[in-house]
Amino acid sequence: MTPDCPLPHHEDERVLLGHGAGGRLTAELLASLVLPAAAVPPGPLEDAALLPTAPELVLSTDGFVVSPLFFPGGDIGSLAVHGTVNDLAMRGAEPLALAVALIVEEGLPLAELRAVVESLGKAAAGAGAAVITGDTKVVGRGAADRLFVTTTGVGRRLPGLCPSAARARPGDAILLSGALGRHGAAVLSTREGLGFETDLTSDSRPLHRLVRALAPLGEAVHTLRDPTRGGLAATLNEIAEASGTGAEIEESVLPVPEPVAAVCDLLGLDPLHVANEGCLVAYVPERHADEALAALRSVPEGAEAVRIGDVVAEHPRRVVLRTRIGSHRVVDVPVGEQLPRIC
Amino acid sequence: MTPDCPLPHHEDERVLLGHGAGGRLTAELLASLVLPAAAVPPGPLEDAALLPTAPELVLSTDGFVVSPLFFPGGDIGSLAVHGTVNDLAMRGAEPLALAVALIVEEGLPLAELRAVVESLGKAAAGAGAAVITGDTKVVGRGAADRLFVTTTGVGRRLPGLCPSAARARPGDAILLSGALGRHGAAVLSTREGLGFETDLTSDSRPLHRLVRALAPLGEAVHTLRDPTRGGLAATLNEIAEASGTGAEIEESVLPVPEPVAAVCDLLGLDPLHVANEGCLVAYVPERHADEALAALRSVPEGAEAVRIGDVVAEHPRRVVLRTRIGSHRVVDVPVGEQLPRIC
Numbered sequence: 001m002t003p004d005c006p007l008p009h010h011e012d013e014r015v016l017l018g019h020g021a022g023g024r025l026t027a028e029l030l031a032s033l034v035l036p037a038a039a040v041p042p043g044p045l046e047d048a049a050l051l052p053t054a055p056e057l058v059l060s061t062d063g064f065v066v067s068p069l070f071f072p073g074g075d076i077g078s079l080a081v082h083g084t085v086n087d088l089a090m091r092g093a094e095p096l097a098l099a100v101a102l103i104v105e106e107g108l109p110l111a112e113l114r115a116v117v118e119s120l121g122k123a124a125a126g127a128g129a130a131v132i133t134g135d136t137k138v139v140g141r142g143a144a145d146r147l148f149v150t151t152t153g154v155g156r157r158l159p160g161l162c163p164s165a166a167r168a169r170p171g172d173a174i175l176l177s178g179a180l181g182r183h184g185a186a187v188l189s190t191r192e193g194l195g196f197e198t199d200l201t202s203d204s205r206p207l208h209r210l211v212r213a214l215a216p217l218g219e220a221v222h223t224l225r226d227p228t229r230g231g232l233a234a235t236l237n238e239i240a241e242a243s244g245t246g247a248e249i250e251e252s253v254l255p256v257p258e259p260v261a262a263v264c265d266l267l268g269l270d271p272l273h274v275a276n277e278g279c280l281v282a283y284v285p286e287r288h289a290d291e292a293l294a295a296l297r298s299v300p301e302g303a304e305a306v307r308i309g310d311v312v313a314e315h316p317r318r319v320v321l322r323t324r325i326g327s328h329r330v331v332d333v334p335v336g337e338q339l340p341r342i343c
Numbered sequence: 344m345t346p347d348c349p350l351p352h353h354e355d356e357r358v359l360l361g362h363g364a365g366g367r368l369t370a371e372l373l374a375s376l377v378l379p380a381a382a383v384p385p386g387p388l389e390d391a392a393l394l395p396t397a398p399e400l401v402l403s404t405d406g407f408v409v410s411p412l413f414f415p416g417g418d419i420g421s422l423a424v425h426g427t428v429n430d431l432a433m434r435g436a437e438p439l440a441l442a443v444a445l446i447v448e449e450g451l452p453l454a455e456l457r458a459v460v461e462s463l464g465k466a467a468a469g470a471g472a473a474v475i476t477g478d479t480k481v482v483g484r485g486a487a488d489r490l491f492v493t494t495t496g497v498g499r500r501l502p503g504l505c506p507s508a509a510r511a512r513p514g515d516a517i518l519l520s521g522a523l524g525r526h527g528a529a530v531l532s533t534r535e536g537l538g539f540e541t542d543l544t545s546d547s548r549p550l551h552r553l554v555r556a557l558a559p560l561g562e563a564v565h566t567l568r569d570p571t572r573g574g575l576a577a578t579l580n581e582i583a584e585a586s587g588t589g590a591e592i593e594e595s596v597l598p599v600p601e602p603v604a605a606v607c608d609l610l611g612l613d614p615l616h617v618a619n620e621g622c623l624v625a626y627v628p629e630r631h632a633d634e635a636l637a638a639l640r641s642v643p644e645g646a647e648a649v650r651i652g653d654v655v656a657e658h659p660r661r662v663v664l665r666t667r668i669g670s671h672r673v674v675d676v677p678v679g680e681q682l683p684r685i686c
Contacts, residue, residue, distance in 0.1 A: 015451045020481025029479065033453065037460035038443060038474045039467065049476035051440055051497060057397070061442035061495055063480045065487075097394055099404035100381065101493045103446070108358045110376065117380035124382065131381045133392035135493075136372065137406045138363025139684060143488035144408075150444045150478075152404055152495035154394060341482060 022229025023334035046165060047087035060087035061152040067341040069147055071187045073201030076149050077120030082204050082277055084151040085127045089208040090224045092161030095129035099152045102136045105144040127206040160218035165242035167222040170313040173289035175282045177210055177302045180232060181260035184274035184342050189263050199259040203278030210280060210302050213295040223283035228343060230334055233272040236319045237333045247319045249309030273334045275342045365572025366677035389508060390430035403430035404495040410684040412490055414530045416544030419492050420463030425547050425620055427494040428470045432551040433567045435504030438472030442495045445479045448487040470549040503561035508585035510565040513656040516632035518625045520553055520645045523575060524603035527617035527685050532606050542602040546621030553623060553645050556638040566626035571686060573677055576615040578624060579662045580676045590662045592652030616677045618685045
C-alpha cells in the first residue's frame, strides 16, 4: 500500500453474532464504538456502576435474550433477575429495587408470558428485591424472537465492601464458589436436543448471600466477578486486564461436573469458556484465603467453593493454566461466538 | 352458560400488537397479568417509581423499538434518552444517571450502530445525565428487527415536588406545554412514505427544564405526565382513573399543527391518540394556573404552552371534550394498536 492510499475504513462493517458473546469481539466493540459514542466515563468496566452523588448505591442493567425461554433449572424470567442481582452483588451490593422492560413478539402465548413473569417475580422475592417499575412493548411477528427481558437493578453496598476488578493484587488467592459450566451446558444441550436434560440443570441463582457472607472481610475482598458470558476464561482475563496483574490457576482443582464435561467434549467446547449464572470468583489476600473460603462454604450456594489459583506479578495481563501433567498453557479469551443467546 | 360451566380461561390467548400500544389492551395486560405476576407493589401506575428507603430517588425503565431507527427530528438513540429522562421528570426528578441495554440484530451496519449510540450520548449530555453502565447483546438475523434500546434512569426529585397521577383534584387547571401529535405523525409519515417529511419533525426532547421551571410551585404541581403512547387521550384517562376525577378539555384551544392534522386526516387517526415525545400536561389548582403557565412559557420548549381544560367532580374517571360547535363527546382510550412501534 502506498502512503497515498486512503486508510481502510470499516463503515461497511456489520455487527456479528460474536460481538455479543462476551469475548474479545465484544470488548473491541465496546472499547472502539459503544463507550466513546455514549460518552461513558472512562475506567475499568465493572458489572455495576456507582451512582454519582450517591456512591453507596450501584446501578446495573442487562438484556436477556436466552433461547429457549425455558431451560432445565430456570427460564428467562428467573435468569433476568439473578443476572442483575449478581451484577450488583459483584460490586458488594444487595438489591434494593428492580426495573423490568419486556419486548414481546406478537403471537407469544399469554400463558408463556405469565409463566415467565411469575418466575421473575418469584426470583425477585427470593433475592429480597421488589420489581418497582417496568415497561412492556410489543413488536410484530418476526421482529423479535418471542421475548426479551431487560432487567435493571439498584443496589446498596454493604458497609466496608468495595470490590473492583482493578483491585486484584499479586499474592491474592483466587477462590471459585461453585462448579463450572452448568448454565451454558444446560441451555445448549436443551437447544441441541442432546438428551442430557435430566442430568444437567443451569446453576442460575442469586449470589448476594455469598457476598453477604464475605462482608466481614471488608476491604480484603479485592475483587468479585461472576463468570457469565465468555466463562471463567473471559472473567479472569478481564480482571487481569483491569488490574495489570497475571493469574495462575490449577486445572486439577477446577470443578467441572461430569455432565458438563460430556457436553463440552461432544460439542468441542472448553468448559472455561462456558457461561455460568450461579458462581463467583473472589480475590482475597493469601492471609485471608482460609477465612474467605470458610465464609463461602457457610452458605449452601458456596458449599463447593475451592481455591483455584493465585494472582502473580509475572506475565501481567495474562492468565495461565497449570495442567494436570504439569505443563502450562495460556487461558485465552474466546474471540467470538461459541454459544449465542446463552443469557 | 350454566353455573356448572367452567369459567372461560384464556391460556390459549396470545399477545397482540395492541397489547403494546399504551391503550386499553395494554392496561388490561398489565393489570391482569404482568403486575400481579411480577408482584409489583399496588398503587397508581406512574411513569417512574420511588426507590424504597431512598424516596428522593426515582427509577424508570423504557424499552424503545421505534421503526425506522432514524426519523425526522430524532432517532432511537435520542428518543431512548428523552423518553426515560421525561419519565423521571414526570415524578419531579432531574436525571442523575442512565443505564443503556442494546439488543442488536446480527448484520446491523456498525455505522448505524455508531450513529445511534452517538446520538444517545449527545442527548444524555444535553439532559445533564451520564450513561454510567450498559449491556450489549447480539441476536441472529431475523431474531430482532435491527436494534432495540432499553434505557433506565435514576433521578433525584427536586425539593418540594411530589407530582402523582393520583393527586389530580377537581378545580385543577389542565395545562399542555406544546403542540400535539408531532412525534407520531413524523414517524408514521416516514414509514408510510407520505412525503410529509420536510414539514414535520418529531417533538422528541427532554422535559426536565420545564419541570425545573415549575419547581417553585412545589406541592401545587399536582400531576405531571407526558402523553406518549396512546396520546393525550390515554394520558388524561389514566390520570382520571388514578385520581377518581373527571376532566373537561376545549377542542378549540388544542394545539394541533397543520401537518399533523393533515397526516391524521389522511390516515384516519385522531390527533388525541397520536404519540408525543416532547410535551407534558401539568395539573395545578386554578389559583396557580397563570403562574404555572408563565413558568412553562419561560422555557423555549414551553413557548406554546396553553391551558386546555379543567378537572371536574362530575363524571369521575371520564374525560370529555367540548367541541368547537359546543357539543360534548367522550374522549376514549384507544383500544389497541393504531401506531405500532412508535417509540
